[in-house]
Amino acid sequence: xxxxxxxxxxxxxxxxxxxxxxxxxxxxxxxxxxxxxxxxxxxxxxxxxxxxxxxxxxxxxxxxxxxxxxxxxxxxxxxxxxxxxxxxxxxxxxxxxxxxxxxxxxxxxxxxxxxxxxxxxxxxxxxxxxxxxxxxxxxxxxxxxxxxxxxxxxxxxxxxxxxxxxxxxxxxxxxxxxxxxxxxxxxxxxxxxxxxxxxxxxxxxxxxxxxxxxxxxxxxxxx
Numbered sequence: 748x749x750x751x752x753x754x755x756x757x758x759x760x761x762x763x764x765x766x767x768x769x770x771x772x773x774x775x776x777x778x779x780x781x782x783x784x785x786x787x788x789x790x791x792x793x794x795x796x797x798x799x800x801x802x803x804x805x806x807x808x809x810x811x812x813x814x815x816x817x818x819x820x821x822x823x824x825x826x827x828x829x830x831x832x833x834x835x836x837x838x839x840x841x842x843x844x845x846x847x848x849x850x851x852x853x854x855x856x857x858x859x860x861x862x863x864x865x866x867x868x869x870x871x872x873x874x875x876x877x878x879x880x881x882x883x884x885x886x887x888x889x890x891x892x893x894x895x896x897x898x899x900x901x902x903x904x905x906x907x908x909x910x911x912x913x914x915x916x917x918x919x920x921x922x923x924x925x926x927x928x929x930x931x932x933x934x935x936x937x938x939x940x941x942x943x944x945x946x947x948x949x950x951x952x953x954x955x956x957x958x959x960x961x962x963x964x965x966x967x968x969x970x
Contacts, residue, residue, distance in 0.1 A: 752797065754786040756814040760804045761786075774803045809848045813855055826904045827926055831936055832856040833894065838932070840895055842906065859936035861928060868937050870927065872944035875918070879941055881927055883915040897928040898941070 761771050761782075768786070772779040775796060784790035792800060801811040832841040834851035841849055841856065849856045864870050869884040885893050893915040897906045900923030907917040919927075928938045 758786040813848045826899045830858040861936045861938040864939045878918045894930045898924040899926045
C-alpha cells in the first residue's frame with residue numbers, strides 16, 4: 748500500500764503547508780492519531796482518502812502519488828525551455844511548457860534531456876523561402892526510427908509526428924525558430940541550433956568528411 752503514498756510525503760507536505768496533524772485530520776475527517784500513524788509508517792491512508800489529502804495540500808493526486816509537487820512560477824514559460832515526455836509503452840508524446848507530473852500506462856514519465864546531434868544523428872537544414880526544410884540521416888524502420896521533430900522559438904513551438912518506413916523530414920516556418928528538437932526511439936532526444944545546422948556544416952559533427960559525402964549523396968537523391 749505504501750507504493751501509492753508514503754507517510755514521509757504526507758509529513759513533508761503537511762509541514763510545507765504549515766499544518767498541524769490535528770488541522771489535517773479535521774480536514775480529512777480522521778483523528779490526529781491516524782495522521783501520526785501514517786507519518787510514522789504504522790499505517791497508510793485508505794485509497795479513498797487520496798483525493799481529499801491532495802485537495803488539502805492543493806496539489807493533484809498524481810503529484811501526491813509521485814511525491815513530487817510541481818511548482819511553475821512562470822506559467823508563460825519560454826518555449827525554448829519546453830519539456831518532452833515519451834511513454835516507453837505506447838510511444839505517446841507529451842509536451843509541457845514547464846515541470847509536470849505525468850504518467851502514461853502506469854509509468855511515471857521523466858522529462859527528456861536533449862543531447863547535441865552527432866555523427867549517428869546528422870541533420871541537414873535548408874532555407875526554402877520562409878521555411879526550414881529539415882532532414883535527418885537516419886533509418887526509419889519499425890524497430891529504429893525518429894518519432895517526432897519540433898521547432899521551438901521563445902513564443903511558440905511547431906511539432907511534426909513521424910512514422911516508421913516514412914521519411915525523416917519536416918518543414919517548419921522560420922518565424923522565431925531558435926532550436927530544432929527530434930527524438931530517436933533508441934537513443935533519445937537531440938537538438939540543434941538551425942543556424943548552425945546551415946552555416947557550420949564543416950564543424951557540426953566529429954567526421955566532417957563523412958558528412959560532406961552524405962550531403963553529396965543527399966543532393967543526388969533529393970535534387
